[in-house]
Amino acid sequence: MSANEQSTKGETTVRHKFKNLLLMLLLAAPLAAGAPAAEAMETEDCLGCHGDRDAVAASQFIDGARFDHTAHAEMGCLACHETVSDAHPDDGLTPSRASCRDCHEDIYQEYATSIHGANASCADCHNPHQVKSPTEVSGYDMNRQCASCHDLSDMVSTHDEWLPQAELHVGALPCIACHSGSKDYAITLYITTRQKAFGDFDLADRRQLQELAGSGNIEALVDLDGDGQASLKELRIFNQKREYKNLRLAGMMIPERVTHDFQILDNRWDCTFCHASGPEAMQTSYLAFPEDGGTFSRLPVEQGAVLDALYGTPDFYMMGATRSKALNIVGLMIIAGGLVMPVGHGTLRFLTRNNRKEH
Ligand code: HEC
Ligand code: HEC
Ligand code: HEC
Ligand code: HEC
Ligand code: HEC
Ligand code: HEC
Ligand code: HEC
Incomplete structure (x- = not known):
């Protein structure tokens, strides 16, 4: 018997067993629930009601498109709401909810034993119907998860007591960069729109970028030669293009591997x-493009381009790690001298003005 036949035979047996099981269930169900026999409900059926704002209360609405995109979608609704019967919702029973621990034991252990374990539950930070991988979440959204309990402007003022430019830091780092052992940092650039004349940026959404890109894909706004990478030259063209003068690239240092040991790290x-890791560090970087449904896809950026504070990313300046020795020295002097509070951004820009003019 060939391997092929064997597996076909195996499948048939399984299918038979499965059919029998289904039959038994179908026969038993009406007896147990007192409801008429029907096909078991599938995710599509659930979304027929729960994906329709007019059919269910707002708190019971599930965004079908967002759910479909998640790693949870493959399992379907019933994997976590096992007890939903065919008579739902008329049976008046409250559907069961799986516990995250059932499937994420390692993370559960790590989190539950952390100092933060008693402060928030998994569902406080994750909507099970919209889970995302760390690489497709923006750093801003990561911080929104914390902000539901730790008000961001309060955080800026408490951190400002020792962290210079706390607001800039909180905008350029997810909280977990300082409050967990997360690893594998990459600088991710987000396209933001200028809201007012100075400061105050918002992430550009897909629709805004699509308008600029016309019928082309939005990656082509930067990746002019379509080689699947943003080069330093392409970043410069993007930064200098008049039509994009309201768009800016804001950088964030984002971990690709997230740990759940939330704490204060000395x-x-x-x-x-x-800051002193030198230009060899932080070589990996990406440009993030918004997708429909709140996730981001990433375009790799040429190695080192993101550290070019003059051409590549004028709005992101990683002291101690830029390509320019002069900038690094000035930056480190400021840190070492403790001059940062009174000096800050403006003076740094002033000190480096000649360096800028050169280019
Ligand atoms: C015919 C429309 C309809 C279908 C189909 C349907 N639901 Fe519901 N569901 C409702 C309504 C209405 C409620 C609210 C019932 C209530 O509050 O008493 C509800 C409540 C729920 C709840 C509880 C919400 C809460 O606040 O605790 C869950 C979970 C749920 N449904 C899951 C599912 C799943 C999973 C499926 C598919 C297997 C499904 N539903 C199919 C209409 C539907
Ligand atoms: C990975 C597990 C998982 C999957 C898959 C899942 N749910 Fe849920 N669902 C939960 C959990 C956990 C809660 C409770 C959330 C909370 O406590 O805030 C919940 C809550 C709900 C609620 C109550 C409203 C709310 O957000 O609290 C509804 C309605 C619901 N789910 C329907 C669905 C439907 C419909 C599907 C399939 C499209 C689905 N669920 C798939 C785990 C899941
Ligand atoms: C029935 C099993 C099951 C349950 C229950 C479950 N998950 Fe998952 N979850 C998975 C699987 C499978 C994946 C994809 C593989 C992986 O990342 O482990 C996943 C992935 C994830 C991801 C990463 C998504 C990605 O694209 O990488 C998050 C975040 C997540 N789950 C959170 C939760 C939370 C929070 C709960 C509880 C509300 C929960 N899960 C309950 C099975 C489950
Ligand atoms: C205080 C907030 C918070 C809590 C509580 C939390 N997480 Fe997370 N989790 C995050 C953040 C931030 C990320 C990064 C990606 C994101 O933002 O979704 C993440 C990522 C994940 C991932 C993806 C990891 C990977 O490397 O692919 C999984 C799976 C996950 N969490 C499951 C859980 C489970 C299960 C629990 C409960 C035991 C939990 N989380 C509790 C904030 C939290
Ligand atoms: C559901 C609410 C909730 C969410 C969401 C939440 N926290 Fe907390 N967190 C708390 C509470 C409550 C405390 C204890 C009181 C306090 O310090 O504010 C705390 C304390 C902390 C502390 C101080 C721990 C210590 O050693 O004293 C840190 C750091 C922290 N949280 C970081 C985070 C980060 C990072 C996130 C997002 C990934 C987050 N928290 C999300 C509720 C939350
Ligand atoms: C540059 C690193 C860094 C960043 C970014 C950062 N923190 Fe902290 N955070 C610290 C350190 C170090 C302490 C300890 C300070 C102290 O004990 O005075 C701390 C203290 C805290 C505390 C306890 C004291 C307090 O202020 O209530 C909380 C809660 C907290 N951080 C939450 C957050 C949240 C939420 C974010 C994101 C908005 C964040 N942190 C961003 C490094 C950071
Ligand atoms: C977890 C990483 C991290 C830690 C720890 C950290 N920084 Fe930063 N810092 C950054 C990042 C990322 C930026 C880039 C902000 C930007 O330009 O968007 C930055 C920017 C700055 C700037 C502003 C540079 C400019 O544009 O003018 C100063 C000043 C600074 N940091 C000083 C410090 C000092 C002093 C400390 C220690 C008390 C510190 N940083 C700790 C990551 C960090």
Whole structure:
């Protein structure tokens, strides 16, 4: 017997068993629930009601498109709401809810034993119907998860007591960069729109970018030669193009591997943890493009281009790690001299003005 036949035979047996099981269930169900026999409901049926704002209360609405995109979609609704019967919702029973622990034991253990374990539950930070992988969540959205309990402007003022430019830091780092052992950092650039004359940016959404891109794909706004990478030259053209003058690239340092050991880490008082790593560090970077439904896809950026504070990313300046020796020295002097509070951004820009003019 060939392997092929064997597997076909195996499948048939399984299918037979499955059919029998289904039959038994179908016969037993009406007896148990007192409801008429019907095909078991599938995700599509659930979304027929729960995906329709007119059919269910707002708190019971599930965004079908967002759910379909998640790693949870493959399992279907019933994997987590096992007890929903065919008579639902008329049976008046409250459907069961699986616990995250059933399937994410390792993360559960790590989180439950962390100092933050008693402060928030998995569902406080994750909507099970909209889960995302760390690489498709923006750093801003990561911070929104924390902001539901830790007001961001309060955080800026408490951190400002020791962290210079706390607002800039909170905008350029997800909280978990300093409050967890997350690893594999990459600088991710987000396209933001200028809201007012100075400061105050919002992420550009897909519709805004599509309008600029016309019938082309939005990656082509930067990736002019379509080689699947943003080069330093392409970043410069993007930054200087008049039609895009309301768009800016804002950088964030984002971990690709997230751990759930939320805590205060002593070494994050140490500015050199991020700032003195030199131009060899932070070489990996991406440009994030918004997708429909709140996720992001990533375009790799040429190695090192993101550290070119003059051409590549004029709005992102990673002191101690830029390509320009002069900028690094000035930056580190400022940190070492503790001059940062009174000096800050403006002076740094002033000190480096000649460097800028050169280009
Ligand atoms: C015919 C429309 C309809 C279908 C189909 C349907 N539901 Fe519901 N569902 C409702 C309504 C209406 C409620 C609210 C019932 C109530 O509050 O008493 C509800 C409540 C729920 C709840 C509880 C919400 C809460 O606040 O605790 C869950 C979970 C749920 N449904 C899951 C599902 C799943 C999973 C499926 C598919 C297997 C499904 N539903 C199919 C209409 C539907
Ligand atoms: C990975 C597990 C999982 C899957 C898959 C899942 N749910 Fe849920 N669902 C939950 C959990 C957990 C809650 C409770 C959330 C909370 O406590 O805030 C919930 C809550 C709900 C609620 C109550 C409203 C709310 O958000 O609290 C409804 C309605 C619901 N689910 C319907 C569905 C439907 C319909 C599907 C399929 C399209 C689905 N669920 C798929 C885990 C899941
Ligand atoms: C029935 C099993 C099951 C349950 C229950 C479950 N998950 Fe998942 N979850 C999975 C699987 C399978 C994946 C995809 C593989 C992986 O990342 O482990 C996943 C992935 C995820 C992801 C990452 C998504 C991605 O694209 O990488 C998050 C976040 C997540 N789950 C959160 C939760 C939370 C929060 C709960 C509880 C509300 C929960 N899960 C309950 C099975 C489950
Ligand atoms: C205080 C907020 C918070 C809590 C509580 C939390 N998470 Fe997360 N989790 C995050 C953040 C932030 C990420 C990064 C990606 C994102 O934002 O979704 C993440 C990522 C994940 C991922 C994707 C990891 C990967 O490397 O692909 C999974 C799976 C996950 N969480 C499951 C859980 C489970 C299960 C629980 C409960 C035991 C939980 N989380 C509790 C904030 C939290
Ligand atoms: C559901 C509410 C909730 C969410 C969401 C939440 N936290 Fe907390 N967190 C708390 C509470 C409550 C405390 C204890 C009181 C306090 O310090 O504010 C706390 C304390 C902390 C502390 C201090 C721990 C210590 O050692 O004293 C840190 C750091 C922290 N949270 C980080 C985070 C981060 C990072 C996120 C997002 C990934 C987050 N929290 C999301 C509720 C939350
Ligand atoms: C540059 C690193 C860094 C960043 C970014 C950062 N923190 Fe902290 N955070 C710290 C350090 C170090 C402490 C300890 C300070 C102290 O004890 O005074 C701390 C203290 C805290 C505390 C306890 C004291 C307090 O202020 O209530 C909380 C809660 C907290 N951080 C939450 C957050 C949240 C939420 C974010 C994101 C908005 C965030 N942190 C961003 C490094 C950071
Ligand atoms: C977890 C990483 C991390 C830690 C720890 C950290 N920083 Fe930063 N810092 C950054 C990032 C990322 C930026 C880039 C912000 C930008 O330009 O968008 C930045 C920017 C700055 C700037 C502004 C540069 C400019 O544009 O003018 C100063 C000043 C600064 N950091 C000083 C410090 C000092 C002092 C400490 C220690 C008390 C510190 N940082 C700790 C990541 C960090």
